[in-house]
Amino acid sequence: MTAEASGTGATIIIPARYQSSRYPGKPLAAIKGAAGASKPLIQRSYEAASSVAGANRVIVATDDARIADVVRSFGGQVVMTPESCANGTERVAAAIADLPGDSDIIVNFQGDALLTPPDLVASLIKHMAANTDCAVATAAVRCSPTAYRYLIEDQAAGRVGGTTVVTDARGNALYFSKRVLPHLPPGHPAEADPPVLLHVGLYAYRRTALAAYIAAGETALERLEGLEQLRFLVHGVRVAVVVSDPPAWDLIELNNPSDLPAIEAILATRGIE
Numbered sequence: 704m705t706a707e708a709s710g711t712g713a714t715i716i717i718p719a720r721y722q723s724s725r726y727p728g729k730p731l732a733a734i735k736g737a738a739g740a741s742k743p744l745i746q747r748s749y750e751a752a753s754s755v756a757g758a759n760r761v762i763v764a765t766d767d768a769r770i771a772d773v774v775r776s777f778g779g780q781v782v783m784t785p786e787s788c789a790n791g792t793e794r795v796a797a798a799i800a801d802l803p804g805d806s807d808i809i810v811n812f813q814g815d816a817l818l819t820p821p822d823l824v825a826s827l828i829k830h831m832a833a834n835t836d837c838a839v840a841t842a843a844v845r846c847s848p849t850a851y852r853y854l855i856e857d858q859a860a861g862r863v864g865g866t867t868v869v870t871d872a873r874g875n876a877l878y879f880s881k882r883v884l885p886h887l888p889p890g891h892p893a894e895a896d897p898p899v900l901l902h903v904g905l906y907a908y909r910r911t912a913l914a915a916y917i918a919a920g921e922t923a924l925e926r927l928e929g930l931e932q933l934r935f936l937v938h939g940v941r942v943a944v945v946v947s948d949p950p951a952w953d954l955i956e957l958n959n960p961s962d963l964p965a966i967e968a969i970l971a972t973r974g975i976e
């Protein structure tokens with residue numbers, strides 16, 4: 704897979720499907736804001752993505768009429784994609800066929816990552832624009848002690864609270880896992896300042912990288928881990944990891960219904976309606 708020259712803008716695509724083994728109907732899950740009013744997850748994610756500087760447009764890619772109807776109801780743009788898409792990256796690839804050519808940089812904004820800071824997305828877009836040989840990039844934040852404890856508690860309970868990534872000396876991904884990496888023995892002094900990078904549900908690709916991803920086909924490793932980005936690593940494609948300091952709030956994704964109270968508390972603290 705090779706990169707192509709950078710274009711003049713970025714398109715943000717939010718892949719959304721109704722079926723989920725862990726949380727069926729998750730994109731339509733109601734999430735309360737600071738004033739107690741509820742909005743579906745897909746709308747909160749769309750609003751977060753719409754505030755990103757450097758993006759030409761925001762699109763929801765789905766195969767479900769219920770999700771499409773909700774997106775249209777709040778004025779969002781939606782593209783229907785095949786049911787056969789195996790993951791978000793494949794859905795993003797399916798959605799770009801009719802996009803204008805002004806967007807070489809395609810951003811995959813995960814629909815369950817509504818707490819993603821707009822500045823983090825903008826930084827990823829800037830990285831892709833400045834590094835025209837970069838075919839794929841993703842984002843990570845340094846894990847705070849609070850977020851680390853949250854991940855460890857979920858792991859101990861058999862839940863997936865997030866994905867971690869380890870990198871090489873050049874900042875390219877060595878591996879992604881739903882386990883907390885690197886492993887720290889309980890009570891290790893490093894827990895006070897965890898050397899853990901929390902992978903944010905966010906990717907940027909060149910169009911050629913997406914085409915090559917589809918052509919490569921599913922790999923055993925991505926299927927075992929349930930992490931689509933591993934297909935790039937299996938085929939020797941460098942994935943740049945843009946690392947940022949954590950924001951003032953914990954980047955909790957809506958992976959399980961039990962995540963709702965913590966997410967709603969963050970929205971209340973931030974004053975997001």
